[in-house]
Every structure is written in C-alpha cells, then in structure tokens.
Amino acid sequence: MSLPSKENFSEWFHEIIQTAEIMDIRYPVKGLYVWFPFGFKLRQLVYGKLREIMDREHSEVYFPALIPETELGKESEHIRGFEDEVYWITHGGLSPLDVKLALRPTSETAMYPMFKLWIRNHADLPLRVYQIVNTFRYETKHTRPLIRLREITSFKEAHTAHRNYEEAEEQVKKAIGYYKEFYDFLAIPYMVIRRPDWDKFPGAVYTIAFDTVMPDGRSLQIGTVHHLGDNFAKTFEITYEAVDGNHYFVHQTCYGISERCIASLISMHGDDLGLVLPFEVAPVQIAVIPILYKGKEEKVLDFSNELLEKLKGFRVVFDKGEERPGAKYYKWELKGVPLRFEIGPKEAERREVVVSFRDEKKKFSVPIEEINEQKISQWAEEMRARLRKKAVESIKLKLKFVGELSELSEIVREYVSIMHLCKNRDCGEEIEKHGGKLLGWLEEIPDFLEVSKEGECIVCGGKGSLAVSARSY
RNA sequence: GGGGCCGUGGGGUAGCCUGGUAGAUCCUUUUGGCUUUGGGAGCCAGAGACCCGAGUUCAAAUCUCGGCGGCCCCA
Structure with missing residues (x-):
C-alpha cells in the first residue's frame, strides 16, 4: 500500500502512476498504456487550462491520423528526422496499399497540404490552429508511462502561418508566453532553452524548448516552440497574395506540449504519501x-x-x-x-x-x-505559491554551475550542469563527450539561477553564454 | 547500439540451483458477517496465481530454445 520513497525516484514514479490510478501499465503492448478514470480526469483538467489559453487566439481543429507517404516524405530534412520512428500501414485487409500510410508522428505534413488550400491572400493570415491528438513514434529506447511512449495520447500541437519571418517570430514569443503561463499555473519551474542548431526540430529554423528538472537530476523536455521560416511553405507551396499583388511564401511556427506535462506535475510536487496537486487541476x-x-x-x-x-x-x-x-x-x-x-x-x-x-x-x-x-x-x-517555492528549492539543489571542464563528467552524473559555452559546434560536441546531452543555451535566466549570462566558453575560452547540459529523459 | 537480470492470485514476494499433487510461502487486495471509527482496526468464514509456444522427461513453476513483456548498467 505504501509507496517507495521519492529518494528512489524511478521506482516511486513507476509505483505512483499505478497506485494513484493515473495509468494502468499492464496493457500488453510495449510503450502503450491505459488512462484510468482518475488519471484521465486529471488530464482533462490540465488540458482544460491549456485549451483555455490556446482558445484565446487559436481555433481548434482535427486532422486525420494517417498521412500518405507521398506527403510525409516531401520535406527531406523533416522525413530524415522521423523515418526511424514511423509506424506504417501497408495493407487494407489483405491487399497491399498503393501508397503506404504513416501513423502521424507529428502533423506538419498532414496539415500543410491543406494550409495550401486554405490560405489565398493576406486577409487569411495569420492562421492559427491547434489540435489535441495522439501521435505515434516507434521508440527504441526504454519506454516509460507519460514520458517515453510509442503512442503519445495527448499531444497538443499548434500550427500558425504568417506573412513574414518577423511576424512568425512574434508568434514564437507569444507561444513562449503561453507556455510560461501554463507551467506557472501548474507551479512547475522550467528553463527556456534554445536548442543547438544541430539538434533542432527537423525542418525548423530554430527550436526553443521548455525543460524542467526531475527529482533524480535528469532533465525533461516539457514543451517545444519552433520557428519554421518558409521551409515547409516552399515544400508545400503555401503562398498568399499580398496587397502589392505579388505572391509570397508564408512563414510558419509550430509548438507542442504532450502528457509529459502531467509527468512533470506528478514528479515535481508529489511526495512519499502520493500525489500533491494544485487545487485547480485536482480531480x-x-x-x-x-x-x-x-x-x-x-x-x-x-x-x-x-x-x-x-x-x-x-x-x-x-x-x-x-x-x-x-x-x-x-x-x-x-x-x-x-x-x-x-x-x-x-x-x-x-x-x-x-x-x-x-x-x-x-x-x-x-x-x-x-x-x-x-x-x-x-x-x-496560497498553496500554489507554496508548491512553486518548494519546487524551486528542490530544483536549485539539482543544478550546478560548472567552472572547469575537468569537473563536468563528475557533476553531470548527478546534476543538471550550467556553464558558459560558445555557439561553436566543436565546443558543444566536446561537452557531450563528458556525458549528458547539451540541451542548448538559456534564452532567459530563470529566477532560480544566480549566475551571469555572459562568460568565457568552458571549452575554448571564447565568448560564451549560459548553456545547460544534463542527462535527459 | 552493447551487456546483465527478471516474468508465480489484482499488486509485491518465497519456491526454481537439486523436476515429483501450488490440497496453507508470506504481505497486501478482495467478498460476506460480527465488532469498531479523532492517522493505515480486530476476529470468523470465503475468493483469487505459475506470461505464451515448442522441446527434454514417466513427470516441468523448476531444465533447454523461441516469442512477448518488464527492469538495470554502459555507449
């Protein structure tokens, strides 16, 4: 009946998911889990808040779960990023399909051919939609309920289209603001981190992620915001007629949050007695x-x-x-x-x-x-304030500033490591040789970090800014 | 990607090495009854299990192989 101590986080998480009736992990397919009624109610309440935020300027839509191979493969960088993880439907009954169908790993290639039809002129922009759907990825690493799934059951993905790069960038900033509001509401501290150029979303111009820190000192990505530029617009020929009568490619963004937000909610606030939930989302x-x-x-x-x-x-x-x-x-x-x-x-x-x-x-x-x-x-x-304060305190204990490269291997085993680093890829790869993953550079300094933004790159001594490396989920 | 460990009532475990009826392994859960109720009550009577497949054997939870599923370590 009693849970293992949270000190042993992995075991604690595994147990609480089951005993608090969040998910039934006994479904007989690897990486797929069942939401219990109680867990699903929690999901409904948490996503209710997310919906409320999205509904302010996005319209909710639904796109099909199946994507023809011909569309999925159009954007070469995008398909390269996902090809190892796509589930394929190859047959209808006993007959092989002429065109294989992918179970969506994400919906860019389902949506954007339709965007081409929807967007005609500048009055159709900005276009902002979102959907909350399941997505499929053939994960080869260890699967874990709410964290690493073969069927993500609760992917909130928003997709927007704008007249130019700058307006899309404005949307990126807004999206970051929305996600901040969401995680502040859940009293979950986060870091806003710009991913290294070589680790961005396949097909994006750049990627900004929300990462939090789990009780065992590993990082968890709990949200991403991508500026897509006109990369997909060129592939899917999404253009609009401007006031000057010419046709231009749209610039796009997309941003997503999955049920990892619930994993972080449970992990951040829970204790040896079980769940601790903010009042508004408690079933x-x-x-x-x-x-x-x-x-x-x-x-x-x-x-x-x-x-x-x-x-x-x-x-x-x-x-x-x-x-x-x-x-x-x-x-x-x-x-x-x-x-x-x-x-x-x-x-x-x-x-x-x-x-x-x-x-x-x-x-x-x-x-x-x-x-x-x-x-x-x-x-x-008052309780939300206490929860956030407690969460910040526990996160602080899991963060460590690294001043010397020689200390990194040791520190990154147990802590999320903060350091000054330049943008040079060689330097980034040097960091990863010491274990952990380079999450990227802090887009802004969170209130729980007291270090200066600029400093000498820990590898080459050049001009560096604050970067984060961690063992990540 | 490489290596290791494991699968027994709903959950967690003993039994496996050394094959011999799960007729009572232990804890928890659960059904009925009585008595209780200020931080996990007690008693009585019940319920509930060897992952799947093949092989070896007179005989398999136990040994071998495969599948499925789970966990851990390293890259």
Whole structure:
C-alpha cells in the first residue's frame, strides 16, 4: 500500500502512476498504456487550462491520423528526422496499399497540404490552429508511462502561418508566453532553452524548448516552440497574395506540449504519501471525512450536510465509508486531494471544521461560518505559491554551475550542469563527450539561477553564454 | 547500439540451483458477517496465481530454445 520513497525516484514514479490510478501499465503492448478514470480526469483538467489559453487566439481543429507517404516524405530534412520512428500501414485487409500510410508522428505534413488550400491572400493570415491528438513514434529506447511512449495520447500541437519571418517570430514569443503561463499555473519551474542548431526540430529554423528538472537530476523536455521560416511553405507551396499583388511564401511556427506535462506535475510536487496537486487541476479538490462515533452519527451527518451545502461549487468527496478515519486520510492523500475537512462530534458541537492542507502537516480549526468560496480560493492560491517555492528549492539543489571542464563528467552524473559555452559546434560536441546531452543555451535566466549570462566558453575560452547540459529523459 | 537480470492470485514476494499433487510461502487486495471509527482496526468464514509456444522427461513453476513483456548498467 505504501509507496517507495521519492529518494528512489524511478521506482516511486513507476509505483505512483499505478497506485494513484493515473495509468494502468499492464496493457500488453510495449510503450502503450491505459488512462484510468482518475488519471484521465486529471488530464482533462490540465488540458482544460491549456485549451483555455490556446482558445484565446487559436481555433481548434482535427486532422486525420494517417498521412500518405507521398506527403510525409516531401520535406527531406523533416522525413530524415522521423523515418526511424514511423509506424506504417501497408495493407487494407489483405491487399497491399498503393501508397503506404504513416501513423502521424507529428502533423506538419498532414496539415500543410491543406494550409495550401486554405490560405489565398493576406486577409487569411495569420492562421492559427491547434489540435489535441495522439501521435505515434516507434521508440527504441526504454519506454516509460507519460514520458517515453510509442503512442503519445495527448499531444497538443499548434500550427500558425504568417506573412513574414518577423511576424512568425512574434508568434514564437507569444507561444513562449503561453507556455510560461501554463507551467506557472501548474507551479512547475522550467528553463527556456534554445536548442543547438544541430539538434533542432527537423525542418525548423530554430527550436526553443521548455525543460524542467526531475527529482533524480535528469532533465525533461516539457514543451517545444519552433520557428519554421518558409521551409515547409516552399515544400508545400503555401503562398498568399499580398496587397502589392505579388505572391509570397508564408512563414510558419509550430509548438507542442504532450502528457509529459502531467509527468512533470506528478514528479515535481508529489511526495512519499502520493500525489500533491494544485487545487485547480485536482480531480478531487476537497475530501470531507466524517468521524462517526456510535450514537452520534446523526449530529455529525447533519453538520456535514450543512458544510457540503457550502462546497457545491467544488469537486468534493464526502467519504462516509466503513474505513476508519486514518485509512481515509491516507487514501485521499495518495490521490493528491489539496484540502481535507474533518468533522467529528466535537466539531458538530462547536460548529467548527478541522482543515488540513495536502502539502503541509498541520491541522487547524475554522468556524463553519468562515468557510466560503473566497476563503477556499485564497487557500488554493496560497498553496500554489507554496508548491512553486518548494519546487524551486528542490530544483536549485539539482543544478550546478560548472567552472572547469575537468569537473563536468563528475557533476553531470548527478546534476543538471550550467556553464558558459560558445555557439561553436566543436565546443558543444566536446561537452557531450563528458556525458549528458547539451540541451542548448538559456534564452532567459530563470529566477532560480544566480549566475551571469555572459562568460568565457568552458571549452575554448571564447565568448560564451549560459548553456545547460544534463542527462535527459 | 552493447551487456546483465527478471516474468508465480489484482499488486509485491518465497519456491526454481537439486523436476515429483501450488490440497496453507508470506504481505497486501478482495467478498460476506460480527465488532469498531479523532492517522493505515480486530476476529470468523470465503475468493483469487505459475506470461505464451515448442522441446527434454514417466513427470516441468523448476531444465533447454523461441516469442512477448518488464527492469538495470554502459555507449
């Protein structure tokens, strides 16, 4: 029943996914997992926020999951980046297909032939759409629920088209802003990192990623934003007629977030007792536990009902099951319920409620009259601040600035390594010889890092800026 | 890409080396009943398992091979 300690992160993650009923990992195909109802509810709430953000200036769409080989292969760099990982449909029934169909590894080549039809003139721009879909990649490394999947079940991908490079770049900045808002909402600290030129999205001009740090000191990419320039526009002939009457190629961006956001949510805040979830995304926000002594049930139940009446706007569980109170506390703590109200004969007598926050040990009493939506929202907001502070503190312990190249091999085994590095590819490759992966250069300095942006390249001594290397998931 | 370990009730394990009825390995889970309820209650009676396939053998959870699935280490 009890989880392994979070100190042993890999084991802890594996167990909590199952015992907290996020995903059932017993599905008999490698890399595919089943969402439990509870996990799916969490997904729905988290993606609800993402939808809310996207809906401000994007339209939600749906494109087919199957892409003909003829389209997938059009952009040569793009196909080279994915060809090892594509699942192919080769038959319809017993007959071989004339044109093989790929299960989308991502949707650029599904969407952009249609963009060509949709975009005629400058009034059609900017075009901004997104979809939340499954994608397939034949992963050869170890698969892991929510983190490395052969079917990504929850890929939010946005695709935009603009009149020129600059307007597309504006969109890149906006996208970064949206993702910041999303991860701030989840109280997950992140680094915004520009990927090395040799490690960008296949077909992109440049790639900017969101990376966070897992409790075992490995990095996890939890979002990417790509400036595609007019690379795909040229391949798929997406042009528009401008006010001057000439035709120009559009410039595009795309950006995505997968269920790794939920992996990071679980990993960042969870503890030895189970999930710890921000109030807004918790499938159960409040657990009300009555303590039913024999002969006093009615009094306690009446008072509970009075309380429940006040909690109508929230996702509440009223647990009057047979178990003893202690067992119920553990059960709902495992599920990450942010607020717990306990009501026994004493509380009914004094018209008070015992309140307990998931992220803190202490309990305290509050008169029932003081409990209302505003109070609860205030508690929720305070809890988010505490979660973020705690997350930042734990991340700080996993980051280390590296001043000497000779120290890197040692440090990168346990920490996400920060260093000054120039943009020279040779220097970047030198970094990776010491283990870990060069994630790239910090686009901005996060508030939890106190180091100067500029410095001498740790390899060649030239002009360098802050770079990050880590063992990554 | 290279190497190693593993698969037994829903979950975690003992048994495998040295083949001999899973009639009771242990913990957890679960069904019914009684008694309980302020941090994982107790008792009684039940339920539930050898990954799949082939081979060796009188006999396979146990030995061999293959498949599927999982974990770890190195690059």
